[in-house]
Amino acid sequence: MVDTPFAFAPGQLDRAAHLRASDDVSKDPRALALVFWRGKLLAADDGHPVAVRLDHPALSDRRDHPIFLGLTPDGPRFAVDLPLWTPPEDAATIGQFVDQSLQVHPAWPEARLVEVRSVMPGLTVLEGECVATGRALLTWHSTHRFCANCGAESNVESLGWVRKCPKCGTQHFPRTDPVVIMAITRGDNLLLGRGPSWPERMYSLLAGFVEPGETIEAAVRREVLEESHIEVAAVRYVTSQPWPFPMSLMFGCHGEAVSDLITIDPVELADARWVSRDDVLLILAGTHPDINSPRPGTIAAALISAWADGHLFEATHWHN
Structure with a gap:
């Protein structure tokens, strides 16, 4: 049972950074790894991650050593990517906004490689933290294999928490992209928008990257x-959520609009509209005629629900 308002909330994984200097922790007989492939997670039919031994033969399809995530009450946990494996199934939908395909690895015929968003609401807090950390780190490694300083291929160090260039000695550390996501209100109305590539009826809060x-x-x-061309005055930070798609940290905020005429940027949005509190209650109940309920487990769903219930300003509502 998830006891936080959204998925991937941290706090239950002991990251044990002091153990990253050597490979001793991987020799622990309780050490297990979460398995990923192209960002997808190996999960059982119930949606929970499958953890495998580090010496499993199928892990020979990895490029790098498994990444050490931290310590759990049941032993060390790692994450491993299998980029050298090719599935027999059609994988054409991977990378699309909605990927409903399921790949089967022959080593685990009773499990499936699933899109993490599809299982995140059912993950325990510890599972969610491990999955988010592992997916974000593996994505960073897959896109930062070469030194940004000289172009040489870099090596993995500190059990996955550093890449070091053997040619120029430059160290590279995992990056996290800051993103703001905001509940913008004016009176008793909330601003929602829909991206150009989103499925029909899918709306959410506006969001974007924080610039340097x-x-x-x-x-x-x-x-x-x-x-949206809406002007915002007062802004307050509410909460945050690690978002491993690919490696972001979402800063949830509330902003008070001082204008209400919407003029959308068609490159950024397909539509934007003000919705009343009554409309939001219908959206959350799944009975709104035009807008689907927000995806469970997201910070957007938590912020929207808290605003509809009048809890957005109660700090005790958020327990990260």
Whole structure:
């Protein structure tokens, strides 16, 4: 049972950074690895991750040593990517906004490689933290194999938490991209938008990356103005969520709009609209005629629900 308002909340994994300097922790007989392939997670039929021994023969399809995530009450946990494996099934939908395909690895015929978003609401807090950490780190490794300073292929060090260039000695560390996601309100109305590539009826809160030299508050105001031409005055930070798609940290905020005329940027949005609190209650109940319920486990769903219930400003509602 998930006891937080959204998925991937941290706090139950002991990251044990002091163990990253050697490979001794991987020799622990209780050490297990979560398996990923092209960002997808090996999961059982119930949606929970399958953890395998580090010496499993199928892990020979990895490129790098398994990444050490940390310690759990049941032993060390790692994450491993299998980029050298090719499935017999059609994988054409991988990378699309909605990937409903399921790949079967012959080593685990009773499990499936699934899109993490599809199982995140049912993950325990510890599972969610391990999955989010592992997926984000593996994505970073897959896109940062070569030194940004000299172009040589870098080596994995510190059990996956550093890449070091053997040619120029430059060290590279995992990156996290800051993103703001905001509940923008005006009176008793909430601003929702829909991206150009999103499925029909899917709406959410506006969001965007924080730019260099910018505060969270400034990013909220800029993104809302750019995407909808709505001006925002007061902004307050509410909560945050690690978001491993691919490696972001979502800063959930509330902003008070001082204008209400919407002019969308068609590059960023297909539509944006003000919805009343009554409309939001219908959306959350799944009975709104035009808008689907937000995806469970997301910070957007938590913020929208908290605003509809009048709890957005109660700090005790959020327990990260």
